Amino acid sequence: MPALLKRVGDAHPFHCAKRDIVQVVTSQSAPTYWANRTVVVTGGNGFLGSKVVARLRGFGANVVAPRSADADLTQLGVAEELFRTHRPSHVIHLAARVGGIGYNMVAPAQLYLDNMVMGLHTIEAARTCGVEKTVILGTVCSYPKFTPVPFREESIWDGYPEETNAPYGIAKKAMLVHAQVNEAQYGQQFAFVIPTNLYGPGDKFHESVSHVIPALIKKCVEAKERGDDKVSVWGTGAASRDYLYVEDAAEAIVLAAQLRTSAEPMNLGNNREVTIRETAETIARVVGFTGELVWDPSRPDGQPRRRVDASRAERELGWHAHTEFEEGLRATVDWYLANRAEAEAPPTH
Template sequence: MASTPFDLKGKRVYVAGHRGMVGSALVRRLASEGVELLTVPRAEMDLRNQAAVFDWFAKNRPQAVFFAAAKVGGIVANNTLRAEFIYDNLVQATTVIHAAHMSGAEKLMFLGSSCIYPKLAPQPLREDSMLTGPLEITNEPYAIAKIAGIKMAEAYRSQYGSDFISVMPTNLYGPGDNYHPEYSHVVAALIRRFHEAKVTGAANVVVWGTGTPRREFLYVDDLADACVHLMKTYSSDELVNIGTGEDISIAEFARVVADAVGYTGTISYDHSKPDGTPRKLLDVSRLAQLGWRASTSLKDGIRRAYQAYLREHMQAAE
């Protein structure tokens, strides 16, 4: 088992899912660590293809692995594509974790999700609340796949002494997000909705749900910084939550996004749409004790995310 601190400099570091929002943020952050970065496009290696993944790991032998690949989406995507969410995420996790073990990787970080916690677990959500109650039904398949990945990393650590660790990010946003009108997360969905309303001069924007649930949001580059910090300094079978430790109601958050976009119309709520978990705030005291805190304010982060959306939107239109 590798010791801490774990020096990344000069090591072959593989980022699984490097073109996604989290993976691309990790690539940006690792640029200053002096690593030999390893990436491979999905078209060249499907992480669900066990033979292809095992072969790639055997040839490239990464010394450190950030597992940031996942099939992700908002509440509608999770509830609609239930079979895809459990199959894709289970197979990717089991394949990559085992390949890392077989090829002798020195360290692996598995990125879970705050949806692994029970729907009605005490707030803020502590790491030890996993598997203490029923999950939120709309994202249960995704959560189960993530829990399986966490438990697999834990089992390999226990049986083989593998230095595999797991972290639990809160709700993320930022460059590279998915802005699909139905399958996106709430931040990207609202940025797109308010931007289009501003451009068309719409007098009202409808937000799904009641607006009462409370959510915590973390800028994705802050997440990447936390992941690199923990990869270098943390080694344990215990999970580590990554978040800001602060939450906001969806109604309040919608106004923050509207202000950042420059939308001045009214906001209404569609109560026929599901709210999901009433509250989802992470207890980040363990992370704070390990020497890391988020540095990007919500207002600054949303402003940056909107600028990234405009850039990506213009590139897509070209």
């Protein structure tokens, strides 16, 4: 990180004394570490958050996962009251306003402001309320539009994000700066993780917020049911993504919350680059849609390429993704077919 962000001074008086958590916990199993700890998981009822909550509870943690209607993190006083009431040792901040390319294009200001403010308040409330460690979820959308593949953490500052992703990506990048300066000035402890494109059971399939995999699954399932012989797909199919199964991501986040004590970013990915064309063809095969995929180049591709270097997570956490892409797609399609009303529910924002 830039030299000016190197730590200065002692821990803030409200903050727990800075400890070498890695040294302390590497000899402990996860159940031993988490037993009887209180953890606040913002966004804990969502797609990723629900998996993180289930893992923590399985390890014996007391997990508080407030719904946004009950804890509006765009209000600083609400965040402070939440942390003062429950006195968590850890806060895992997963709450976010998100959407696919279409939503990014129609609501950029809302995406920027809400994510920026929620992150600001969560980090500051955690600092002043003495939270031992704060885990922040970044986004691969923060990387520059033309980042050398594979994306390495140090490249995040090398340019402007892809235009449709920029408002969300820059809000998340601001959280990284906030974590780094608080670490430097106050000794506040963080883990900052950057997952690549998530997918899996529990994803959002409503057309206003769905990402590429749920959007394509829904299109192919509906086309198959109607007997259509074509499905229209945005873009050229040439762009690529690095897909991470949601359970693999949840595993990494819980490990980072236990082991990681640095505001330097850490990538989480599958180390496999898949084109959108291959994605669509695989989904069509899994769903059983045998018609034609028709590409619409008038629609944006988004970022041209994505694959992250997740070697830092493997080296420091002993973690790597283990779910094969097609295996994860089959689980996602099965969940969607069994839970269509829930999957297609409109967003609450």
